[in-house]
Amino acid sequence: MDVRVLLVEDDLRVASALAKALRRRGHEVVPALTAAEAVRADAVDLVLLALDLPDGDGLEVCRRLRQADEDVAIIALSARAEAYDRVAGLRAGADDYVVKPFSSVELQARIEAVLRRTARSVRATSELRVGRLRIDVHARRAWLGDREVGLARKEFDLLVALARQAGTVVPRDRLQLDVWQTTWGTRHNLDVHVAALRGKLDDAGLVQTVRGVGYRLRAG
Structure with a gap:
């Protein structure tokens, strides 16, 4: 399973070990050492988010990432093991x-489970609505108001990729990957x-x- 991973971890030793393990699995790793770098990062498939960051609250970072992309998979990483901490992380959007500490085998199993769940959730979202625009993802049909818009296959895929993140900027390379599965x-x-x-x-x-x-697809 080859995915693009945002790795948010300020401990360089831990970050290096995690990055190596992820790359061995064939994943692309986007490193971020701070909360500021995390919220500025381009779109990814999965976020591994350490909650103890030097410049901000990891829970707030989690909320902001979830608001920016409701479909992205987020796994919170923390040494805090109390039930309250777990609940707070999940309520923030993880x-x-x-x-911590955890084994690479456990983490990979958690990654696979989360990606399976988020993939099912995305597939289940058959209809997207953005202002006057309505898209039936499964039927591959789109309407603007009462008028159906006839779109070629790649045009439709592009519209869906933009609509899933309406109101936010989708980077060119992300659109190229979503629509053509390559940036080349x-x-x-x-x-x-x-x-x-x-x-x-x-x-x-x-x-x-x-x-x-x-x-960016204009929202509203």
């Missing part, structure tokens, strides 16, 4: 709570499909360009 040689394709999508939606301001970063 999908699982792992107490797809930059021009992305621009062409965004232009085509805008034309078919007949609302130039609905898909917004954030120069040098990516695109």
Whole structure:
């Protein structure tokens, strides 16, 4: 299972060991040593979030990450093992709570379980609504108000990727991975499909360009 992982851990020794273990499993690791780096990071599939950070409350970071992406898998990592701490972590938006110290085997099993649950949750979300835009993901149909919008396959995939994070900027490389499953040689394709999508939606301001970063679907 090859996923993009945001590893938020300020202990360099622990972070290095975790990163090596994740990369051995074929995962891509995005390191963050602080709360500030964590909330600025690009979109990922999974977050491993240490709750004791030098510049902020890990629970607040968890809340912000969950608000930014309701589908991302989040596993909280903490030495605090009381039931209250576990409940606080889960209520902040974590999908699982792992107490330090833990083995790499246990962590990998938790990762696989959380990703299975979040994948089922995403698949179960058949309808997306963003303002006047309605998308039936399973039927691969979209409407703007009462008008059905006819979209090519990649245009539809692009619209869904943007709608899942409506109101937030989705980086170009994330869109390329979601729609084409690679970032190699797809930059021009992305621009062409965004232009085509805008034309078919007949609302130039609905898909917004954030120069040098990516695109955002206007919320509301």
